[in-house]
Amino acid sequence: MQGFALYPFNPPGDxxxxxxGLRNWLAVNQPQxxxxxxxxxxxxxDADFSRALGAAGYVGMTLPTRxxxxxxxxxxxxxxxxxxxxAGAPVGAHWIADRxxxxxIVRYGxxxxxxxxxPGIAKGELFACIGLSEHGAxxxxxxxxxxxxxxxxxxxxxxxxIWTTGAHFSHIMLALVRTEEGxxxxxxxxxxxxxxxxxxxxxxPIIDMAGHHDFNEVFFDDVLVPxxxxxxxxxxxxxxxxxxxxxxxxxxERYLSSHALFAALIDAAGADPDPAIAVLIGExxxxxxxxxxxxxxxxxxxxxxxxxxxxxxxxxxxxNAFEQDMPRRVxxxxxxxxxxTDDLARxxxxxxxxxxxxxxRGGTREVIRGIIARGLGLR
Amino acid sequence: MxxxxxxxxxxxxxxxxxxxxxGIAPVEEAGFALLLVQEEAGxxxxxxxxxxxxxQIAGVMVPDLPVAELIASxxxxxxxxxxxxxxxxxxxxxxxxxxxxxxxxxxxxxGKFQAVQxxxxxxxxxxxxxxxxxxxxxxxxxxxxxxxxxxxxxxxxAKLRANRAVGIVTSIAHQVHGxxxxxxxxxxxxxxxxxxxxxxxxxNDAYWAARLGRQVAGFGGQGLWEALTIRSDKSRTE
Numbered sequence: 001m002q003g004f005a006l007y008p009f010n011p012p013g014d015x016x017x018x019x020x021g022l023r024n025w026l027a028v029n030q031p032q033x034x035x036x037x038x039x040x041x042x043x044x045x046d047a048d049f050s051r052a053l054g055a056a057g058y059v060g061m062t063l064p065t066r067x068x069x070x071x072x073x074x075x076x077x078x079x080x081x082x083x084x085x086x087a088g089a090p091v092g093a094h095w096i097a098d099r100x101x102x103x104x105i106v107r108y109g110x111x112x113x114x115x116x117x118x119p120g121i122a123k124g125e126l127f128a129c130i131g132l133s134e135h136g137a138x139x140x141x142x143x144x145x146x147x148x149x150x151x152x153x154x155x156x157x158x159x160x161x162i163w164t165t166g167a168h169f170s171h172i173m174l175a176l177v178r179t180e181e182g183x184x185x186x187x188x189x190x191x192x193x194x195x196x197x198x199x200x201x202x203x204x205p206i207i208d209m210a211g212h213h214d215f216n217e218v219f220f221d222d223v224l225v226p227x228x229x230x231x232x233x234x235x236x237x238x239x240x241x242x243x244x245x246x247x248x249x250x251x252x253e254r255y256l257s258s259h260a261l262f263a264a265l266i267d268a269a270g271a272d273p274d275p276a277i278a279v280l281i282g283e284x285x286x287x288x289x290x291x292x293x294x295x296x297x298x299x300x301x302x303x304x305x306x307x308x309x310x311x312x313x314x315x316x317x318x319x320n321a322f323e324q325d326m327p328r329r330v331x332x333x334x335x336x337x338x339x340x341t342d343d344l345a346r347x348x349x350x351x352x353x354x355x356x357x358x359x360x361r362g363g364t365r366e367v368i369r370g371i372i373a374r375g376l377g378l379r
Numbered sequence: 380m381x382x383x384x385x386x387x388x389x390x391x392x393x394x395x396x397x398x399x400x401x402g403i404a405p406v407e408e409a410g411f412a413l414l415l416v417q418e419e420a421g422x423x424x425x426x427x428x429x430x431x432x433x434x435q436i437a438g439v440m441v442p443d444l445p446v447a448e449l450i451a452s453x454x455x456x457x458x459x460x461x462x463x464x465x466x467x468x469x470x471x472x473x474x475x476x477x478x479x480x481x482x483x484x485x486x487x488x489x490g491k492f493q494a495v496q497x498x499x500x501x502x503x504x505x506x507x508x509x510x511x512x513x514x515x516x517x518x519x520x521x522x523x524x525x526x527x528x529x530x531x532x533x534x535x536x537a538k539l540r541a542n543r544a545v546g547i548v549t550s551i552a553h554q555v556h557g558x559x560x561x562x563x564x565x566x567x568x569x570x571x572x573x574x575x576x577x578x579x580x581x582x583n584d585a586y587w588a589a590r591l592g593r594q595v596a597g598f599g600g601q602g603l604w605e606a607l608t609i610r611s612d613k614s615r616t617e
Contacts, residue, residue, distance in 0.1 A: 005380070005514065006510075006511055006514035006515060006518070008518075009611075015612050016609075016612050019608060019612075083608075086604045259604075262600070262603075263600030263601060263603065263604075264600060265600075266595060266596060266598070266599060266600040266603060267599060267600040269596050270596065271596055271597055271599075272596070273592065273593065273596045275589060277592070278588070278589050278592030278593050278596060279585065279588040279589055279592055280588075280592065281591075281592035281595050281596060282535070282539065282587065282588030282589060282590065282591035282592030282593075282595065283539065283543070283584075283588050283592075285536060285591050285592070285595050285603070286535070286536040286537075286539040286540045286543070286587070286588070286591060287540065287543075288607075289512075289515075289532075289533070289536040289537075289540075289607065290508050290511055290512045290515075290536065290537075290540045291508075292607065292611070293511045293512065293514070293515040293611075294507065294508065294511045296611070297511065311507070314503070314504050314507050314508075317500070317501075317504050318504050318508060366497065368500075369496070369497045369500035369501065370493075370496065370497075370500070372500035372503055372504065373490075373496035373497070373499060373500045375503075376472075376476055376499060376500070376503055377476060377480065377490075378476070378479065378480065378490035378491075378495070378496050378499060
């Protein structure tokens, strides 16, 4: 990790025009809805919006054109998603498919899988979820016990997943399962693409402390999927998943989840702010500006084909701390009642309640710090 | 890093090694005052990326000498201090890693203990943030012909971010070092004491936070995002 340098963020083409085009599109097409849905908006589900966004060419941007994608540079996609998040657009429905599942199918999937799934993903119509966590396998993902046995007809899946975000509106799950009987830890695992309407799949909601239905339990009772459901190499599931997690950790969603609150704070403060609020705005701005540089640099490094596992973890650690800290610091300074109905108060309450999850999803703070420590040459 | 900048850094290390005992004279004689002067005017024709690289080395090797003052104008001293701080923080981290991998207690290196690992991970994040701030500020300054007035937002954000890292970086560095880090003999104080000093120089936290906060309040909620993107789209290099 020594010798850190900022990687130049240079998407091809006219970035200002790309931003302007999207901002104009959003001015017409972004649902007005409730201001609260603009916070933590990558958990906001709106299938109509996702479809419209796909039709406008802003989903599956990096996928090859022969599968309906835009064949655009990863950093052009980065510009688009940071704009969507800063605007608080409801991108939750297609988020996982666009960020992870699509690119993973391009990288590891068979030709049949690409033709079957990628066009729907690029249209913003096919939604995906990720089947990793289980009851006994949370931070320790190597304890996965859901099994898939190869039979003459295909793979027979038994077991259950938990904390599966969006399973109830997704069409497919990319699941990490144990395909080799008697295997242990990170050996003998494989990734399967499972159509969630297959008989034997049961999805039950788990309501979170904010009263929202985001995650689920998913049960597999002798579920039969074709041989062609295997993604990549049998037994290489662990390696494929850890590569995928790198994509997940460093994006702009790691510091923009609370952005709607920050914008509301700035607007409420007015052009001549109270000195204490000005100081808070200044401190939050310095942190946000720095995080954006780190995130863009990490994205540029990823786009150049490098594996910035540690930098990605630094973005997640600092970004989660920032977006988690923000509502707490705003509450400490701004006088706002718990049940007040103005925008600032409602955003604040929603984010205070949502924010504990920020340092849990995508790897807990402690796991992330462990990855950073290993990158430093400790342990 | 370009080969020209690598040569510049090699020279800086050699000159600063001499200056560590001889004072500022070798730095003056080596011509560092000409780093930002155009080549046509007989200077080195360097950019702020070069200044950032040189000052990160100065922040470790000669933190008490006025190298930044020799290279840059008064209006750029806050920006220069960010680079000194980034260098010193990188050294504090390197010393800390080395110490916990070497020092044994309870029969194993300190670095094997999760509590120590988690502390150093926190510290490393702060150090990377300040290095990123220094580099992004350099990119902005170089995109606007090193005009501090046009890079006012980035100078404020970078100096404030660096200031806010000082407490975490110095306290964790000293904590993991134990008593040896508190001695005159050991090198840690050569970077931690200057860091404490630099936090208060060329604008402390309150100064930059109030100033940046008022500027952003002027942008408005949506205007902040527009300002961030316009400024970074323009400071793209290469």
